[in-house]
Amino acid sequence: xxxxxxxxxxxxxxxxxxxxxxxxxxxxxxxxxxxxxxxxxxxxxxxxxxxxxxxxxxxxxxxxxxxxxxxxxxxxxxxxxxxxxxxxxxxxxxxxxxxxxxxxxxxxxxxxxxxxxxxxxxxxxxxxxxxxxxxxxxxxxxxxxxxxxxxxxxxxxxxxxxxxxxxxxxxxxxxxxxxxxxxxxxxxxxxxxxxxxxxxxxxxxxxxxxxxxxxxxxxxxxxxxxxxxxxxxxxxxxxxxxxxxxxxxxxxxxxxxxxxxxxxxxxxxxxxxxxxxxxxxxxxxxxxxxxxxxxxxxxxxxxxxxxxxxxxxxxxxxxxxxxxxxxxxxxxxxxxxxxxxxxxxxxxxxxxxxxxxxxxxxxxxxxxxxxxxxxxxxxxxxxxxxxxxxxxxxxxxxxxxxxxxxxxxxxxxxxxxxxxxxxxxxxxxxxxxxxxxxxxxxxxxxxxxxxxxxxxxxxxxxxxxxxxxxxxxxxxxxxxxxxxxxxxxxxxx
Amino acid sequence: xxxxxxxxxxxxxxxxxxxxxxxxxxxxxxxxxxxxxxxxxxxxxxxxxxxxxxxxxxxxxxxxxxxxxxxxxxxxxxxxxxxxxxxxxxxxxxxxxxxxxxxxxxxxxxxxxxxxxxxxxxxxxxxxxxxxxxxxxxxxxxxxxxxxxxxxxxxxxxxxxxxxxxxxxxxxxxxxxxxxxxxxxxxxxxxxxxxxxxxxxxxxxxxxxxxxxxxxxxxxxxxxxxxxxxxxxxxxxxxxxxxxxxxxxxxxxxxxxxxxxxxxxxxxxxxxxxxxxxxxxxxxxxxxxxxxxxxxxxxxxxxxxxxxxxxxxxxxxxxxxxxxxxxxxxxxxxxxxxxxxxxxxxxxxxxxxxxxxxxxxxxxxxxxxxxxxxxxxxxxxxxxxxxxxxxxxxxxxxxxxxxxxxxxxxxxxxxxxxxxxxxxxxxxxxxxxxxxxxxxxxxxxxxxxxxxxxxxxxxxxxxxxxxxxxxxxxxxxxxx
Numbered sequence: 027x028x029x030x031x032x033x034x035x036x037x038x039x040x041x042x043x044x045x046x047x048x049x050x051x052x053x054x055x056x057x058x059x060x061x062x063x064x065x066x067x068x069x070x071x072x073x074x075x076x077x078x079x080x081x082x083x084x085x086x087x088x089x090x091x092x093x094x095x096x097x098x099x100x101x102x103x104x105x106x107x108x109x110x111x112x113x114x115x116x117x118x119x120x121x122x123x124x125x126x127x128x129x130x131x132x133x134x135x136x137x138x139x140x141x142x143x144x145x146x147x148x149x150x151x152x153x154x155x156x157x158x159x160x161x162x163x164x165x166x167x168x169x170x171x172x173x174x175x176x177x178x179x180x181x182x183x184x185x186x187x188x189x190x191x192x193x194x195x196x197x198x199x200x201x202x203x204x205x206x207x208x209x210x211x212x213x214x215x216x217x218x219x220x221x222x223x224x225x226x227x228x229x230x231x232x233x234x235x236x237x238x239x240x241x242x243x244x245x246x247x248x249x250x251x252x253x254x255x256x257x258x259x260x261x262x263x264x265x266x267x268x269x270x271x272x273x274x275x276x277x278x279x280x281x282x283x284x285x286x287x288x289x290x291x292x293x294x295x296x297x298x299x300x301x302x303x304x305x306x307x308x309x310x311x312x313x314x315x316x317x318x319x320x321x322x323x324x325x326x327x328x329x330x331x332x333x334x335x336x337x338x339x340x341x342x343x344x345x346x347x348x349x350x351x352x353x354x355x356x357x358x359x360x361x362x363x364x365x366x367x368x369x370x371x372x373x374x375x376x377x378x379x380x381x382x383x384x385x386x387x388x389x390x391x392x393x394x395x396x397x398x399x400x401x402x403x404x405x406x407x408x409x410x411x412x413x414x415x416x417x418x419x420x421x422x423x424x425x426x427x428x429x430x431x432x433x434x435x436x437x438x439x440x441x442x443x444x445x446x447x448x449x450x451x452x453x454x455x456x457x458x459x460x461x462x463x464x465x466x467x468x469x470x471x472x473x474x475x476x477x478x479x480x481x482x483x484x485x486x487x488x489x490x491x492x493x494x495x496x497x498x499x500x501x502x503x504x505x506x507x508x509x510x511x512x513x514x515x516x517x518x519x
Numbered sequence: 520x521x522x523x524x525x526x527x528x529x530x531x532x533x534x535x536x537x538x539x540x541x542x543x544x545x546x547x548x549x550x551x552x553x554x555x556x557x558x559x560x561x562x563x564x565x566x567x568x569x570x571x572x573x574x575x576x577x578x579x580x581x582x583x584x585x586x587x588x589x590x591x592x593x594x595x596x597x598x599x600x601x602x603x604x605x606x607x608x609x610x611x612x613x614x615x616x617x618x619x620x621x622x623x624x625x626x627x628x629x630x631x632x633x634x635x636x637x638x639x640x641x642x643x644x645x646x647x648x649x650x651x652x653x654x655x656x657x658x659x660x661x662x663x664x665x666x667x668x669x670x671x672x673x674x675x676x677x678x679x680x681x682x683x684x685x686x687x688x689x690x691x692x693x694x695x696x697x698x699x700x701x702x703x704x705x706x707x708x709x710x711x712x713x714x715x716x717x718x719x720x721x722x723x724x725x726x727x728x729x730x731x732x733x734x735x736x737x738x739x740x741x742x743x744x745x746x747x748x749x750x751x752x753x754x755x756x757x758x759x760x761x762x763x764x765x766x767x768x769x770x771x772x773x774x775x776x777x778x779x780x781x782x783x784x785x786x787x788x789x790x791x792x793x794x795x796x797x798x799x800x801x802x803x804x805x806x807x808x809x810x811x812x813x814x815x816x817x818x819x820x821x822x823x824x825x826x827x828x829x830x831x832x833x834x835x836x837x838x839x840x841x842x843x844x845x846x847x848x849x850x851x852x853x854x855x856x857x858x859x860x861x862x863x864x865x866x867x868x869x870x871x872x873x874x875x876x877x878x879x880x881x882x883x884x885x886x887x888x889x890x891x892x893x894x895x896x897x898x899x900x901x902x903x904x905x906x907x908x909x910x911x912x913x914x915x916x917x918x919x920x921x922x923x924x925x926x927x928x929x930x931x932x933x934x935x936x937x938x939x940x941x942x943x944x945x946x947x948x949x950x951x952x953x954x955x956x957x958x959x960x961x962x963x964x965x966x967x968x969x970x971x972x973x974x975x976x977x978x979x980x981x982x983x984x985x986x987x988x989x990x991x992x993x994x995x996x997x998x999x
Contacts, residue, residue, distance in 0.1 A: 108567075109566070109567045115566075117566075122566070125566070127565070127566070127567070128560065128565075129560055129565075129567075131567060226567075226569060227567065227568070227569050228567040228568075229567055230566040230567045231566075231567065231797075234796035234797055235796035261571065262569060262571060263569050263571075264569065264570065264571050264572065264797060264798050264799050265796075265797065265799060341793055342793075342796055344601075344791070345599050345601050345611050345791070345793070348601060348603065348609060348610030348611055349564045349566065349608065349609045349610055350566075351603060351605075351610060353605045353608075353662070354563060354564065354565075354608060355565070355566075365605065365660075369603055389791060392601070392791035392792070392793050393789050393791060394789050394790075394791075394792075397792075397793070401793060
């Protein structure tokens with residue numbers, strides 16, 4: 027139990043100091059999984075043996091002094107749309123139920139080099155399409171704070187696993203908020219870095235121009251350490267950018283005195299719950315006390331972010347998911363007559379409802395006759411939103427707002443009202459359209475005891491500033507009691 | 520009164536580029552390997568993989584664009600063409616629809632009808648698909664992804680050609696430009712150059728073009744010519760009977776001399792094109808274009824003109840030599856060194872080609888150097904060796920790039936020029952063949968050849984046949 031309260035960086039320090047063995051840390055996480063998986067279901071695949079082997083290898087390297095990094099020996103979870111060599115990578119879809127990638131994503135390679143130990147693959151919305159992890163083909167994940175509520179999505183498994191101590195941090199992917207929103211719902215820290223910072227090689231694509239792999243962690247320091255670990259220029263990804271400022275840890279504790287924080291009024295309008303509003307504005311006040319200046323401003327066009335996002339993301343998805351056809355890998359319908367029927371049956375049976383819906387929307391908006399009306403228009407909206415952010419960052423260092431309008435909804439509610447689910451991403455989506463870095467960290471709880479997330483947004487390549495502001499707030503806020511402390515008793519009984 | 524018709528032909532030509540690796544991954548772009556050996560996660564469309572553009576493919580496309588008078592698009596993009604087929608592992612092809620790398624070029628062609636300029640609408644870069652094999656016995660299909668991701672350029676012309684002769688002239692001209700650039704070997708039979716013919720027929724005098732069809736599967740110049748004639752006739756016949764042409768894709772069957780409809784416009788697919796988010800826009804700087812311009816070779820048309828000015832060799836030789844840039848360059852170097860262009864041409868056109876064919880080699884595989892060929896020609900010119908021995912030396916040189924001077928020296932092949940030795944040989948032959956001498960005196964001049972041969976034999980093949988003939992004639996006049 028004691029080990030589980032450590033952050034990843036704290037744990038690694040103890041491991042390197044030989045106070046804790048890697049296998050002990052792994053066992054602690056695995057024990058937690060054994061206890062809690064039936065309640066939470068954060069994982070799709072748990073690599074019991076592989077993780078043990080990995081722990082031994084890492085221990086050996088640490089003993090030899092070959093591994094000295096901040097994350098050496100830390101057991102982690104990896105979202106199931108991030109390829110892991112010879113470890114099932116399903117995207118929580120029947121379509122890839124049996125898919126064993128012959129390669130690992132570059133981000134995973136980077137973490138392996140740092141000495142992280144992969145416990146398993148975390149549950150998600152099918153192909154990252156959803157905001158609750160309820161569209162997974164392998165069952166829903168539950169929010170560790172309250173099992174009647176969703177953990178958020180699409181990286182819901184990653185967020186729940188971290189919150190419940192089933193790993194020390196996890197990788198997620200964020201196409202429209204899929205890291206920040208579940209981090210917010212689960213009371214942890216999640217960050218989407220600037221587009222191009224982390225290689226997308228090995229991330230099974232949903233909306234290619236929008237998504238980034240990023241960390242889901244217990245605190246901001248871990249978040250900076252993990253981001254530093256996964257950031258790399260990758261020749262295999264043409265959209266990868268060479269970051270010369272990836273020493274996120276080094277400048278983390280920089281004083282924020284004089285930091286100009288803009289508060290977009292548009293992020294505090296209709297649909298925002300009072301409790302969330304209060305907590306977020308309270309957090310802003312804390313930053314002000316530490317020397318930051320606050321100013322409200324109008325962020326125009328951001329209300330068009332959701333339709334633009336769904337046009338672009340679905341268009342890209344309809345093409346990205348074309349490769350799942352039963353020919354080369356993954357699911358193939360058992361009975362069919364001829365090629366055409368094989369395609370039809372394979373895709374009808376292999377994909378779930380939400381995925382089919384988005385493929386159909388995407389195929390529709392890309393039709394020659396509608397291309398201008400939808401796709402091109404969405405691109406224009408995207409350009410306008412980028413321009414608005416650009417103007418804002420001429421005045422402010424950081425933008426501050428809620429991550430989500432409400433706390434985690436109840437299981438089943440979102441599927442009954444998908445429009446509301448889409449609208450729940452209103453504060454996170456614009457950040458993806460503009461390629462900006464954004465972080466969510468806990469800033470309180472609602473009456474039900476569900477966590478509230480504070481979102482901080484920076485200009486492109488200002489990931490450092492985002493982390494600095496987040497760290498300053500975390501310091502001001504004090505310890506945020508993780509759910510395992512509060513909940514474990516009830517689970518044990 | 521019978522109506523008159525006019526034909527308009529446009530071409531879509533796919534050319535496989537001779538890069539070492541594929542366009543979006545580092546797999547070898549070579550041919551003839553076992554199925555699915557030149558493949559990787561990228562060119563088989565595995566989940567999570569991403570394309571990375573091959574710079575050499577871009578350079579070849581720029582080079583062909585410059586060689587055909589195109590403007591180079593300095594900000595171009597790649598688009599995805601979405602369609603389902605198993606030879607296409609991602610179920611989309613990466614191509615350029617909205618912003619092709621080259622636009623608005625032109626090529627001058629010459630036919631019996633005179634000189635004409637044909638406009639090139641665009642040249643774009645794209646990836647090739649894999650190959651399907653259907654097993655009729657088991658009713659199953661197999662796919663080989665070795666070809667998946669081989670770089671292609673597609674050259675699209677305006678419909679400005681009117682007959683097969685113009686089309687062939689255009690393709691040949693284009694082919695020589697691409698071959699001279701080393702961008703492709705452009706083999707129609709092997710599919711490294713694939714020509715689709717868009718053809719429409721309309722009544723003479725009408726401005727607007729008629730409904731066109733697209734003809735595929737044209738694997739030779741003859742097939743192209745026959746298909747054009749066949750399609751022109753088919754459309755003309757339909758129109759003259761008051762019928763309508765259907766816009767469709769047709770497949771040419773060269774054996775039957777007929778074409779068959781593949782798919783009509785009604786089932787024309789909507790490819791849902793959009794810019795590929797995995798590839799950054801392709802930026803081509805002025806410096807890069809300048810550099811590529813400097814690297815442009817002298818093309819065939821200019822070469823032919825220069826040869827006509829500089830070398831006194833027959834037009835036939837000039838046409839022949841310039842068909843292959845490697846041989847043309849080889850010829851130029853040799854001619855410059857030996858200062859005997861005609862001989863240089865002959866050695867390349869006759870002896871070299873003979874051995875290349877015999878050994879099934881390509882010109883670029885030649886082992887011997889122009890320097891050595893020039894030396895050999897020089898030795899013959901100076902009568903250091905005779906023609907027969909020169910062929911012997913050449914055969915050796917062809918195999919091992921032997922220095923002909925050294926070889927002649929080491930093997931004692933120099934022609935005998937010592938008059939005394941020659942005289943002695945002649946005497947020996949005359950003395951040994953009294954009957955033939957008599958024949959000669961009686962007017963049977965044919966035996967002279969026999970005497971030359973015999974004398975060469977005595978000299979172990981190292982005589983100068985001309986001098987020997989002269990000596991024999993003089994000597995035979997004297998009789999026995």
